[in-house]
Amino acid sequence: MPAAPQVSFDRIHDPVLRRIGERIAAGERLDRADGLALYRSGDLTGLGVLADAANRAKHGDVVTFASNQHINPTNICVLRKTCVFCGYARLPKEDGAYRYTLDQVLGEAAHAADGMTREFHIVGGLDMKAGLAYYTEMFRALKANFPHVHIKALTAVEIAHIARIEKMPWRDVLIALKDAGLDTMPGGGAETFSAAVRERISDKKLAGAEYIGVHRTAHELGIRTNCTMLYGHVETLDDRLEHLQMLRDLQDETGGFLAYIPLAYHPDDNELGRELGRQGTATTGWDDLRQLAVGRLFLDNFQHVKSHWIMVTPSLSQVALHYGVNDLEGTVVREKIYHAVGAHTPQAMSLDAILGLIRGAGKVPAERDSFYRILRRDFAPEPVPAGAA
Numbered sequence: 001m002p003a004a005p006q007v008s009f010d011r012i013h014d015p016v017l018r019r020i021g022e023r024i025a026a027g028e029r030l031d032r033a034d035g036l037a038l039y040r041s042g043d044l045t046g047l048g049v050l051a052d053a054a055n056r057a058k059h060g061d062v063v064t065f066a067s068n069q070h071i072n073p074t075n076i077c078v079l080r081k082t083c084v085f086c087g088y089a090r091l092p093k094e095d096g097a098y099r100y101t102l103d104q105v106l107g108e109a110a111h112a113a114d115g116m117t118r119e120f121h122i123v124g125g126l127d128m129k130a131g132l133a134y135y136t137e138m139f140r141a142l143k144a145n146f147p148h149v150h151i152k153a154l155t156a157v158e159i160a161h162i163a164r165i166e167k168m169p170w171r172d173v174l175i176a177l178k179d180a181g182l183d184t185m186p187g188g189g190a191e192t193f194s195a196a197v198r199e200r201i202s203d204k205k206l207a208g209a210e211y212i213g214v215h216r217t218a219h220e221l222g223i224r225t226n227c228t229m230l231y232g233h234v235e236t237l238d239d240r241l242e243h244l245q246m247l248r249d250l251q252d253e254t255g256g257f258l259a260y261i262p263l264a265y266h267p268d269d270n271e272l273g274r275e276l277g278r279q280g281t282a283t284t285g286w287d288d289l290r291q292l293a294v295g296r297l298f299l300d301n302f303q304h305v306k307s308h309w310i311m312v313t314p315s316l317s318q319v320a321l322h323y324g325v326n327d328l329e330g331t332v333v334r335e336k337i338y339h340a341v342g343a344h345t346p347q348a349m350s351l352d353a354i355l356g357l358i359r360g361a362g363k364v365p366a367e368r369d370s371f372y373r374i375l376r377r378d379f380a381p382e383p384v385p386a387g388a389a
């Protein structure tokens with residue numbers, strides 16, 4: 001049982017936040033009205049103080065990262081026309097459509113031969129020609145060639161797609177994939193669960209309750225998963241809280257979620273961004289920080305809150321380490337999904353760069369595995385800058 005958060009009330013100016021802070025310090029759980037008050041507060045620093053206290057009670061000063069590699073085996077997707085926020089998907093005959101052969105996947109994975117990569121993060125489109133056998137063969141070959149690398153693959157939406165084309169229940173698909181080497185599942189495909197928002201931005205996608213259902217089944221089978229929320233598009237603050245509530249409820253039930261990762265919507269190069277006239281205007285730093293902080297406070301039964309630096313920039317992720325975040329998306333190699341919608345961040349970060357970010361925020365870096373077990377803390381000390389005494 002983690003210690004109750006120690007809150008420094010002198011840095012909180014909003015009396016509403018102070019009252020919520022007193023309840024957090026007493027170990028009380030927040031309800032949706034509290035969540036709304038947190039989102040609506042103008043005291044971002046005070047919100048950070050609360051989220052940082054909750055985070056420190058679980059992790060102290062330690063910030064983790066993992067060396068992972070993203071592989072996106074196919075961008076062909078049957079929802080290409082209806083997920084209006086996505087700039088990555090293509091129809092089978094469209095320019096730029098691709099589906100990797102097994103050899104191509106192994107070619108991409110060859111980076112893992114460096115011995116540093118500990119996780120493959122494998123997600124892609126809902127491709128009619130990528131059924132169960134496509135993935136079971138892929139996972140078996142990856143495990144045969146890179147036995148030390150963890151496979152975190154396939155969102156709930158992809159699992160449901162494979163189940164539909166194979167006419168199998170989700171459970172049987174998950175059992176077959178686990179048998180082939182699937183270790184954990186990523187959290188993509190959640191978007192925002194609200195039915196009204198889904199109708200507007202991803203009309204034909206698996207409903208929120210079904211996303212939860214696939215994750216519940218995975219947890220029952222011993223497959224731990226992550227979860228996400230896509231924010232900063234057309235959703236309301238109430239929608240965000242409904243989403244967080246559904247995640248918290250499932251976590252109460254199964255305890256199977258490893259981490260919560262909010263994903264900042266990028267409006268470039270996608271239909272929704274054009275419709276909203278929002279190109280070139282991603283989420284604000286304020287919204288990114290409060291989204292992470294409210295997640296940390298509301299999801300009191302989650303151990304890990306991860307910032308995805310690819311979307312919100314490394315600099316903002318560094319500040320987020322004081323807003324409830326205890327984990328940074330790893331040294332990602334060749335990320336495609338966000339770079340298709342206008343992310344201008346680098347596609348990979350070196351170990352030294354990640355260590356520099358974490359230390360620069362006054363935190364202690366630790367490399368973790370995919371289950372958040374600490375693997376390494378003994379990194380070379382930070383070089384002393386030239387001219388320093």
Ligand code: V47
Nearest residue numbers: 085086186187188189191226230263264265266341
């Ligand atoms: O589900 C698509 C999002 C997700 C856009 O579990 C967009 O460890 C912003 O889920 N703007 C896939 N986001 C990525 C994902 C993820 C990333 C890092 C770590 C983990 C994990 C999961 O990307 C999709 C969708 O929500 N996405 N288009 C866009 N325009």
Ligand code: SF4
Nearest residue numbers: 077079083086089125
């Ligand atoms: Fe397909 Fe996923 Fe893009 Fe939707 S978000 S079009 S399901 S790849």
